[in-house]
Amino acid sequence: MTHEKHMRVCFELAENAIQLGNEPFGAVLVKDDQILFQAENSVNTDNDCTRHAELNLISRASQQLGAGVVAQCWLYTSTEPCAMCSGAIHWANIKGVVYGCPAYKLDEIFGSQTIIPACIEIFARGTKSLPTIGPILEAEAIAIHQHYWPTP
Amino acid sequence: MTHEKHMRVCFELAENAIQLGNEPFGAVLVKDDQILFQAENSVNTDNDCTRHAELNLISRASQQLGAGVVAQCWLYTSTEPCAMCSGAIHWANIKGVVYGCPAYKLDEIFGSQTIIPACIEIFARGTKSLPTIGPILEAEAIAIHQHYWPTP
Numbered sequence A, B: 001m002t003h004e005k006h007m008r009v010c011f012e013l014a015e016n017a018i019q020l021g022n023e024p025f026g027a028v029l030v031k032d033d034q035i036l037f038q039a040e041n042s043v044n045t046d047n048d049c050t051r052h053a054e055l056n057l058i059s060r061a062s063q064q065l066g067a068g069v070v071a072q073c074w075l076y077t078s079t080e081p082c083a084m085c086s087g088a089i090h091w092a093n094i095k096g097v098v099y100g101c102p103a104y105k106l107d108e109i110f111g112s113q114t115i116i117p118a119c120i121e122i123f124a125r126g127t128k129s130l131p132t133i134g135p136i137l138e139a140e141a142i143a144i145h146q147h148y149w150p151t152p
Helices: A002-019 A053-065 A083-091 A103-110 A119-125 A138-148 B002-019 B053-065 B083-091 B103-110 B119-125 B138-148
Strands: A026-031 A034-040 A074-079 A096-101 B026-031 B034-040 B074-079 B096-101
Touching: A002 A026, A002 A034, A002 A053, A002 A074, A002 A096, A002 A138, A026 A053, A034 A053, A053 A074, A053 A083, A074 A138, A083 A119, A083 B083, A096 A103, A096 A119, A096 A138, A103 A138, B002 B026, B002 B034, B002 B053, B002 B074, B002 B096, B002 B138, B026 B053, B034 B053, B053 B074, B053 B083, B074 B138, B083 B119, B096 B103, B096 B119, B096 B138, B103 B138
Parallel strands: A074 A096, B074 B096
Antiparallel strands: A026 A034, A026 A074, B026 B034, B026 B074
8 A cells, every 4th residue: 555655646646747748757766654755757848858757856856864774765766777877776775676568568559769778687797786666556557648649 | 181170178177077077088079170069977967867968968959959060060088988879869860970099998997888780780770870979089998997997
């Protein structure tokens, strides 16, 4: 239930991103079951392909809360992180990841544009053991993408 | 010779990063043999683990030059990109990567803290063919790290 509560906030952020003209991705940082920080995709409005939800989240939270606080958090995200964001999660020493839509499902929806390997494989090859939990609320997570992306 | 000329600018950026209190990494974007944009690591001074040279480069160049220009560039970097930066390079549709110090050499120097897989493996698993050239001026590239990082 806790996972689902935080995941629904990620979904709200993803829907908000669409309203602002961005792609539907949202993420939050959670410590002691409280959301400390949240972010959404801003690739289109920032004209910057690095502005994924998870990278925005880690970048801004690190600057505003400090690396020590970020390293005590779990990261919840509406979709399994790409290689870029998985790398950022690794460097931030995040405690673990909880995701909604699996990366391979997103691939199926918009036609093989994402980067393989996705987060589980990246983490498995890193030097730290990083737990990954998901999919959570998978059908809802997938539906957000099905409504947004044109059929390939 | 062209590769070496641009790589030496990356080395100068890496040395400049040290002077500012950051880690020794530098990168440039090259189009038609001209450097269009340059960046260095700013992780320490920005209190942000995502501020690697390559990610700074792609983020700022995308915002200031536009994604269309960035996609016409090669990225030169003093050290083989990590998984995070390789993901950013993928999303930016960079034409190719030229690197100095191989990632496995950096691992040896500072003791297995980097992310495996490094860029060549990430790109091989992506949906785009992305050429990677290196190591260029390997001994000089390695020496920068050997002087900077404490012996593990």
